[in-house]
Amino acid sequence: MPTLLIKNAVLNGEPVNIFCENGLISAIDTGDHPADETLDANGMIAFPPLINAHTHSSMTLFRGNGDDLPLMEWLTQRVWPYERSISRDEIYWGAKLAIVEMIRSGTVFFNDMYWDFHAVAEAVEEMGVRASLASVMIDFTDDASARQRQFDRIEREYEQLNRYSDRVTFALGPHAKYTVSEESFRWAADFCKRYNVILHTHLSETEKEVKDCIAEHGCTQVEYFHRIGVLETRFVAAHCVWLNDRDIALLGEHGVVCAHNPTSNMKLAVNGVYPYKKLRDSGAITAIATDGAGSNNNLDLFEEMKIAALLQKFDKDDTTELNANEVLDMATDNPSSFFGLGGRKLEVGRQADLILLNPYLPEMNPPHDLASHLVYSANGSVVDSVICDGRVLMKHREIEGMDEIIANANEAARNMFARVDDA
Ligand SMILES: [Zn+2]
Structure with a gap:
């Protein structure tokens, strides 16, 4: 499994690099870990998914x-x-x-x-x-x-x-x-x-x-x-x-x-x-x-x-x-724990599942209280990047193959409704 370094993230208000290997978070520090893939978080907030x-x-x-x-x-x-x-x-x-x-x-x-x-x-x-x-x-x-x-x-x-x-x-x-x-x-x-x-x-x-x-x-x-x-x-x-x-x-x-x-x-x-x-x-x-x-x-x-x-x-x-x-x-x-997942705390040894939240958006400012913003002000569009099992699933809002998935799902819906409606 390739290793991943998430550089320049913010965790609990502190700048950190997060190193993921074998599907786990193996380091959270300011060190520069050589990795197969690097994702620049550019000051985004690391948060559990x-x-x-x-x-x-x-x-x-x-x-x-x-x-x-x-x-x-x-x-x-x-x-x-x-x-x-x-x-x-x-x-x-x-x-x-x-x-x-x-x-x-x-x-x-x-x-x-x-x-x-x-x-x-x-x-x-x-x-x-x-x-x-x-x-x-x-x-x-x-x-x-x-x-x-x-x-x-x-x-x-x-x-x-x-x-x-x-x-x-x-x-x-x-x-x-x-x-x-x-x-x-x-x-x-x-x-x-x-x-x-x-x-x-x-x-x-x-x-x-x-x-x-x-x-x-x-x-x-x-x-x-x-x-x-x-x-x-x-x-x-x-x-x-x-x-x-x-x-x-x-x-x-x-x-x-x-x-x-x-x-x-x-x-x-x-x-x-x-x-x-x-x-x-x-x-x-x-x-x-x-x-x-x-x-x-x-x-x-x-x-x-x-x-x-x-x-x-x-x-x-x-x-x-x-x-x-x-x-x-x-x-x-x-x-x-019921579903066998990590909780709200991002720490070493936990599954390498996390999201990066964009703190530069208007709805995230002024930065008084992150919990308040996430519940009362934000919606899902504040999520910039998504990592699961040490793999980047969305990078700066881009998901590989998304347009094709939407097109195929639209066709599936059309076919499903037409089959019954035209019968
Ligand atoms: Zn239901």
Whole structure:
């Protein structure tokens, strides 16, 4: 693996050179280390990359198609009919478009849930980022033999993980309580415990799904998952909006990672607010996330951080709720060890993943408080360069092959919509 020297960066206010070898940061000092590649940071601020804890990468293809519709109308008329026939190639180009967008806004790890594990894994490999990719399960219309075929497909995908580098990790993604049977959820929990892999699902996003669960099982979704063994897995639960105090205590007891998607929650009018403080105090881990581009509509975590902070302040009628440093932790420190990543501190021995932030832009000045600027003033365009695993993925805003990726993703979207619309 080639070595990389990042010269003239600024870390904690001090000028430094950062030397990367074998995928790790091996020196942070003012020394001149001979390296295969040198990146002149030109006074840019070195910062850890951001972590996107819940997205559906290839849904970039659905961006801006079906906004402002009622939730069920959007899903049943603008998403599901097209997803039924989406091809592997279309998923691949959608994922590449998502990854380019994430790199440009400082994200090099995402926790994904989308069809065709291998199509997204190839995109991750080629783009040089990291991801936890969920093999998706949906079985609400399946009979027993279709269910068994799905279990077999997942076992096979898990066995094929060795095709990829360690930047790709395997997760299991039973989609949600309302699309996956109890039998399959129990199978998923067993599978995840057997192989120690992450179980990633949607949880308590809308009031209706929680009420439906109570009507069917006499308990909330969290209690239902507790009963059938899901909380004992390495569990990432996306949304977590409609929770009672007992649910919050259970999520805390089990150290669940709760992926908070404030933009998507507001855009889809879920009519509730993520109970951040109660979840934090219970011991649950809050991680920030964009959700898919169909319901966001971008993948910029800087924007997401600002919206998260504003939503808590507005909801609690209290300006002191969710300060800038806590929001930055949601995108860095909080979920880092769960996903096997470095946290908010850049130090020797950590994975050579980092971003360079441009301090010369108007929105970054006067330089009173970096955390405040990153959450309240900046957006993803302050990211100048991106390094992952000791490789430069974006150099001074340039990503190799970006125009071709955009063109191919546009064609994939055109084909996907035309196939159904013209049928
Ligand atoms: Zn989602």
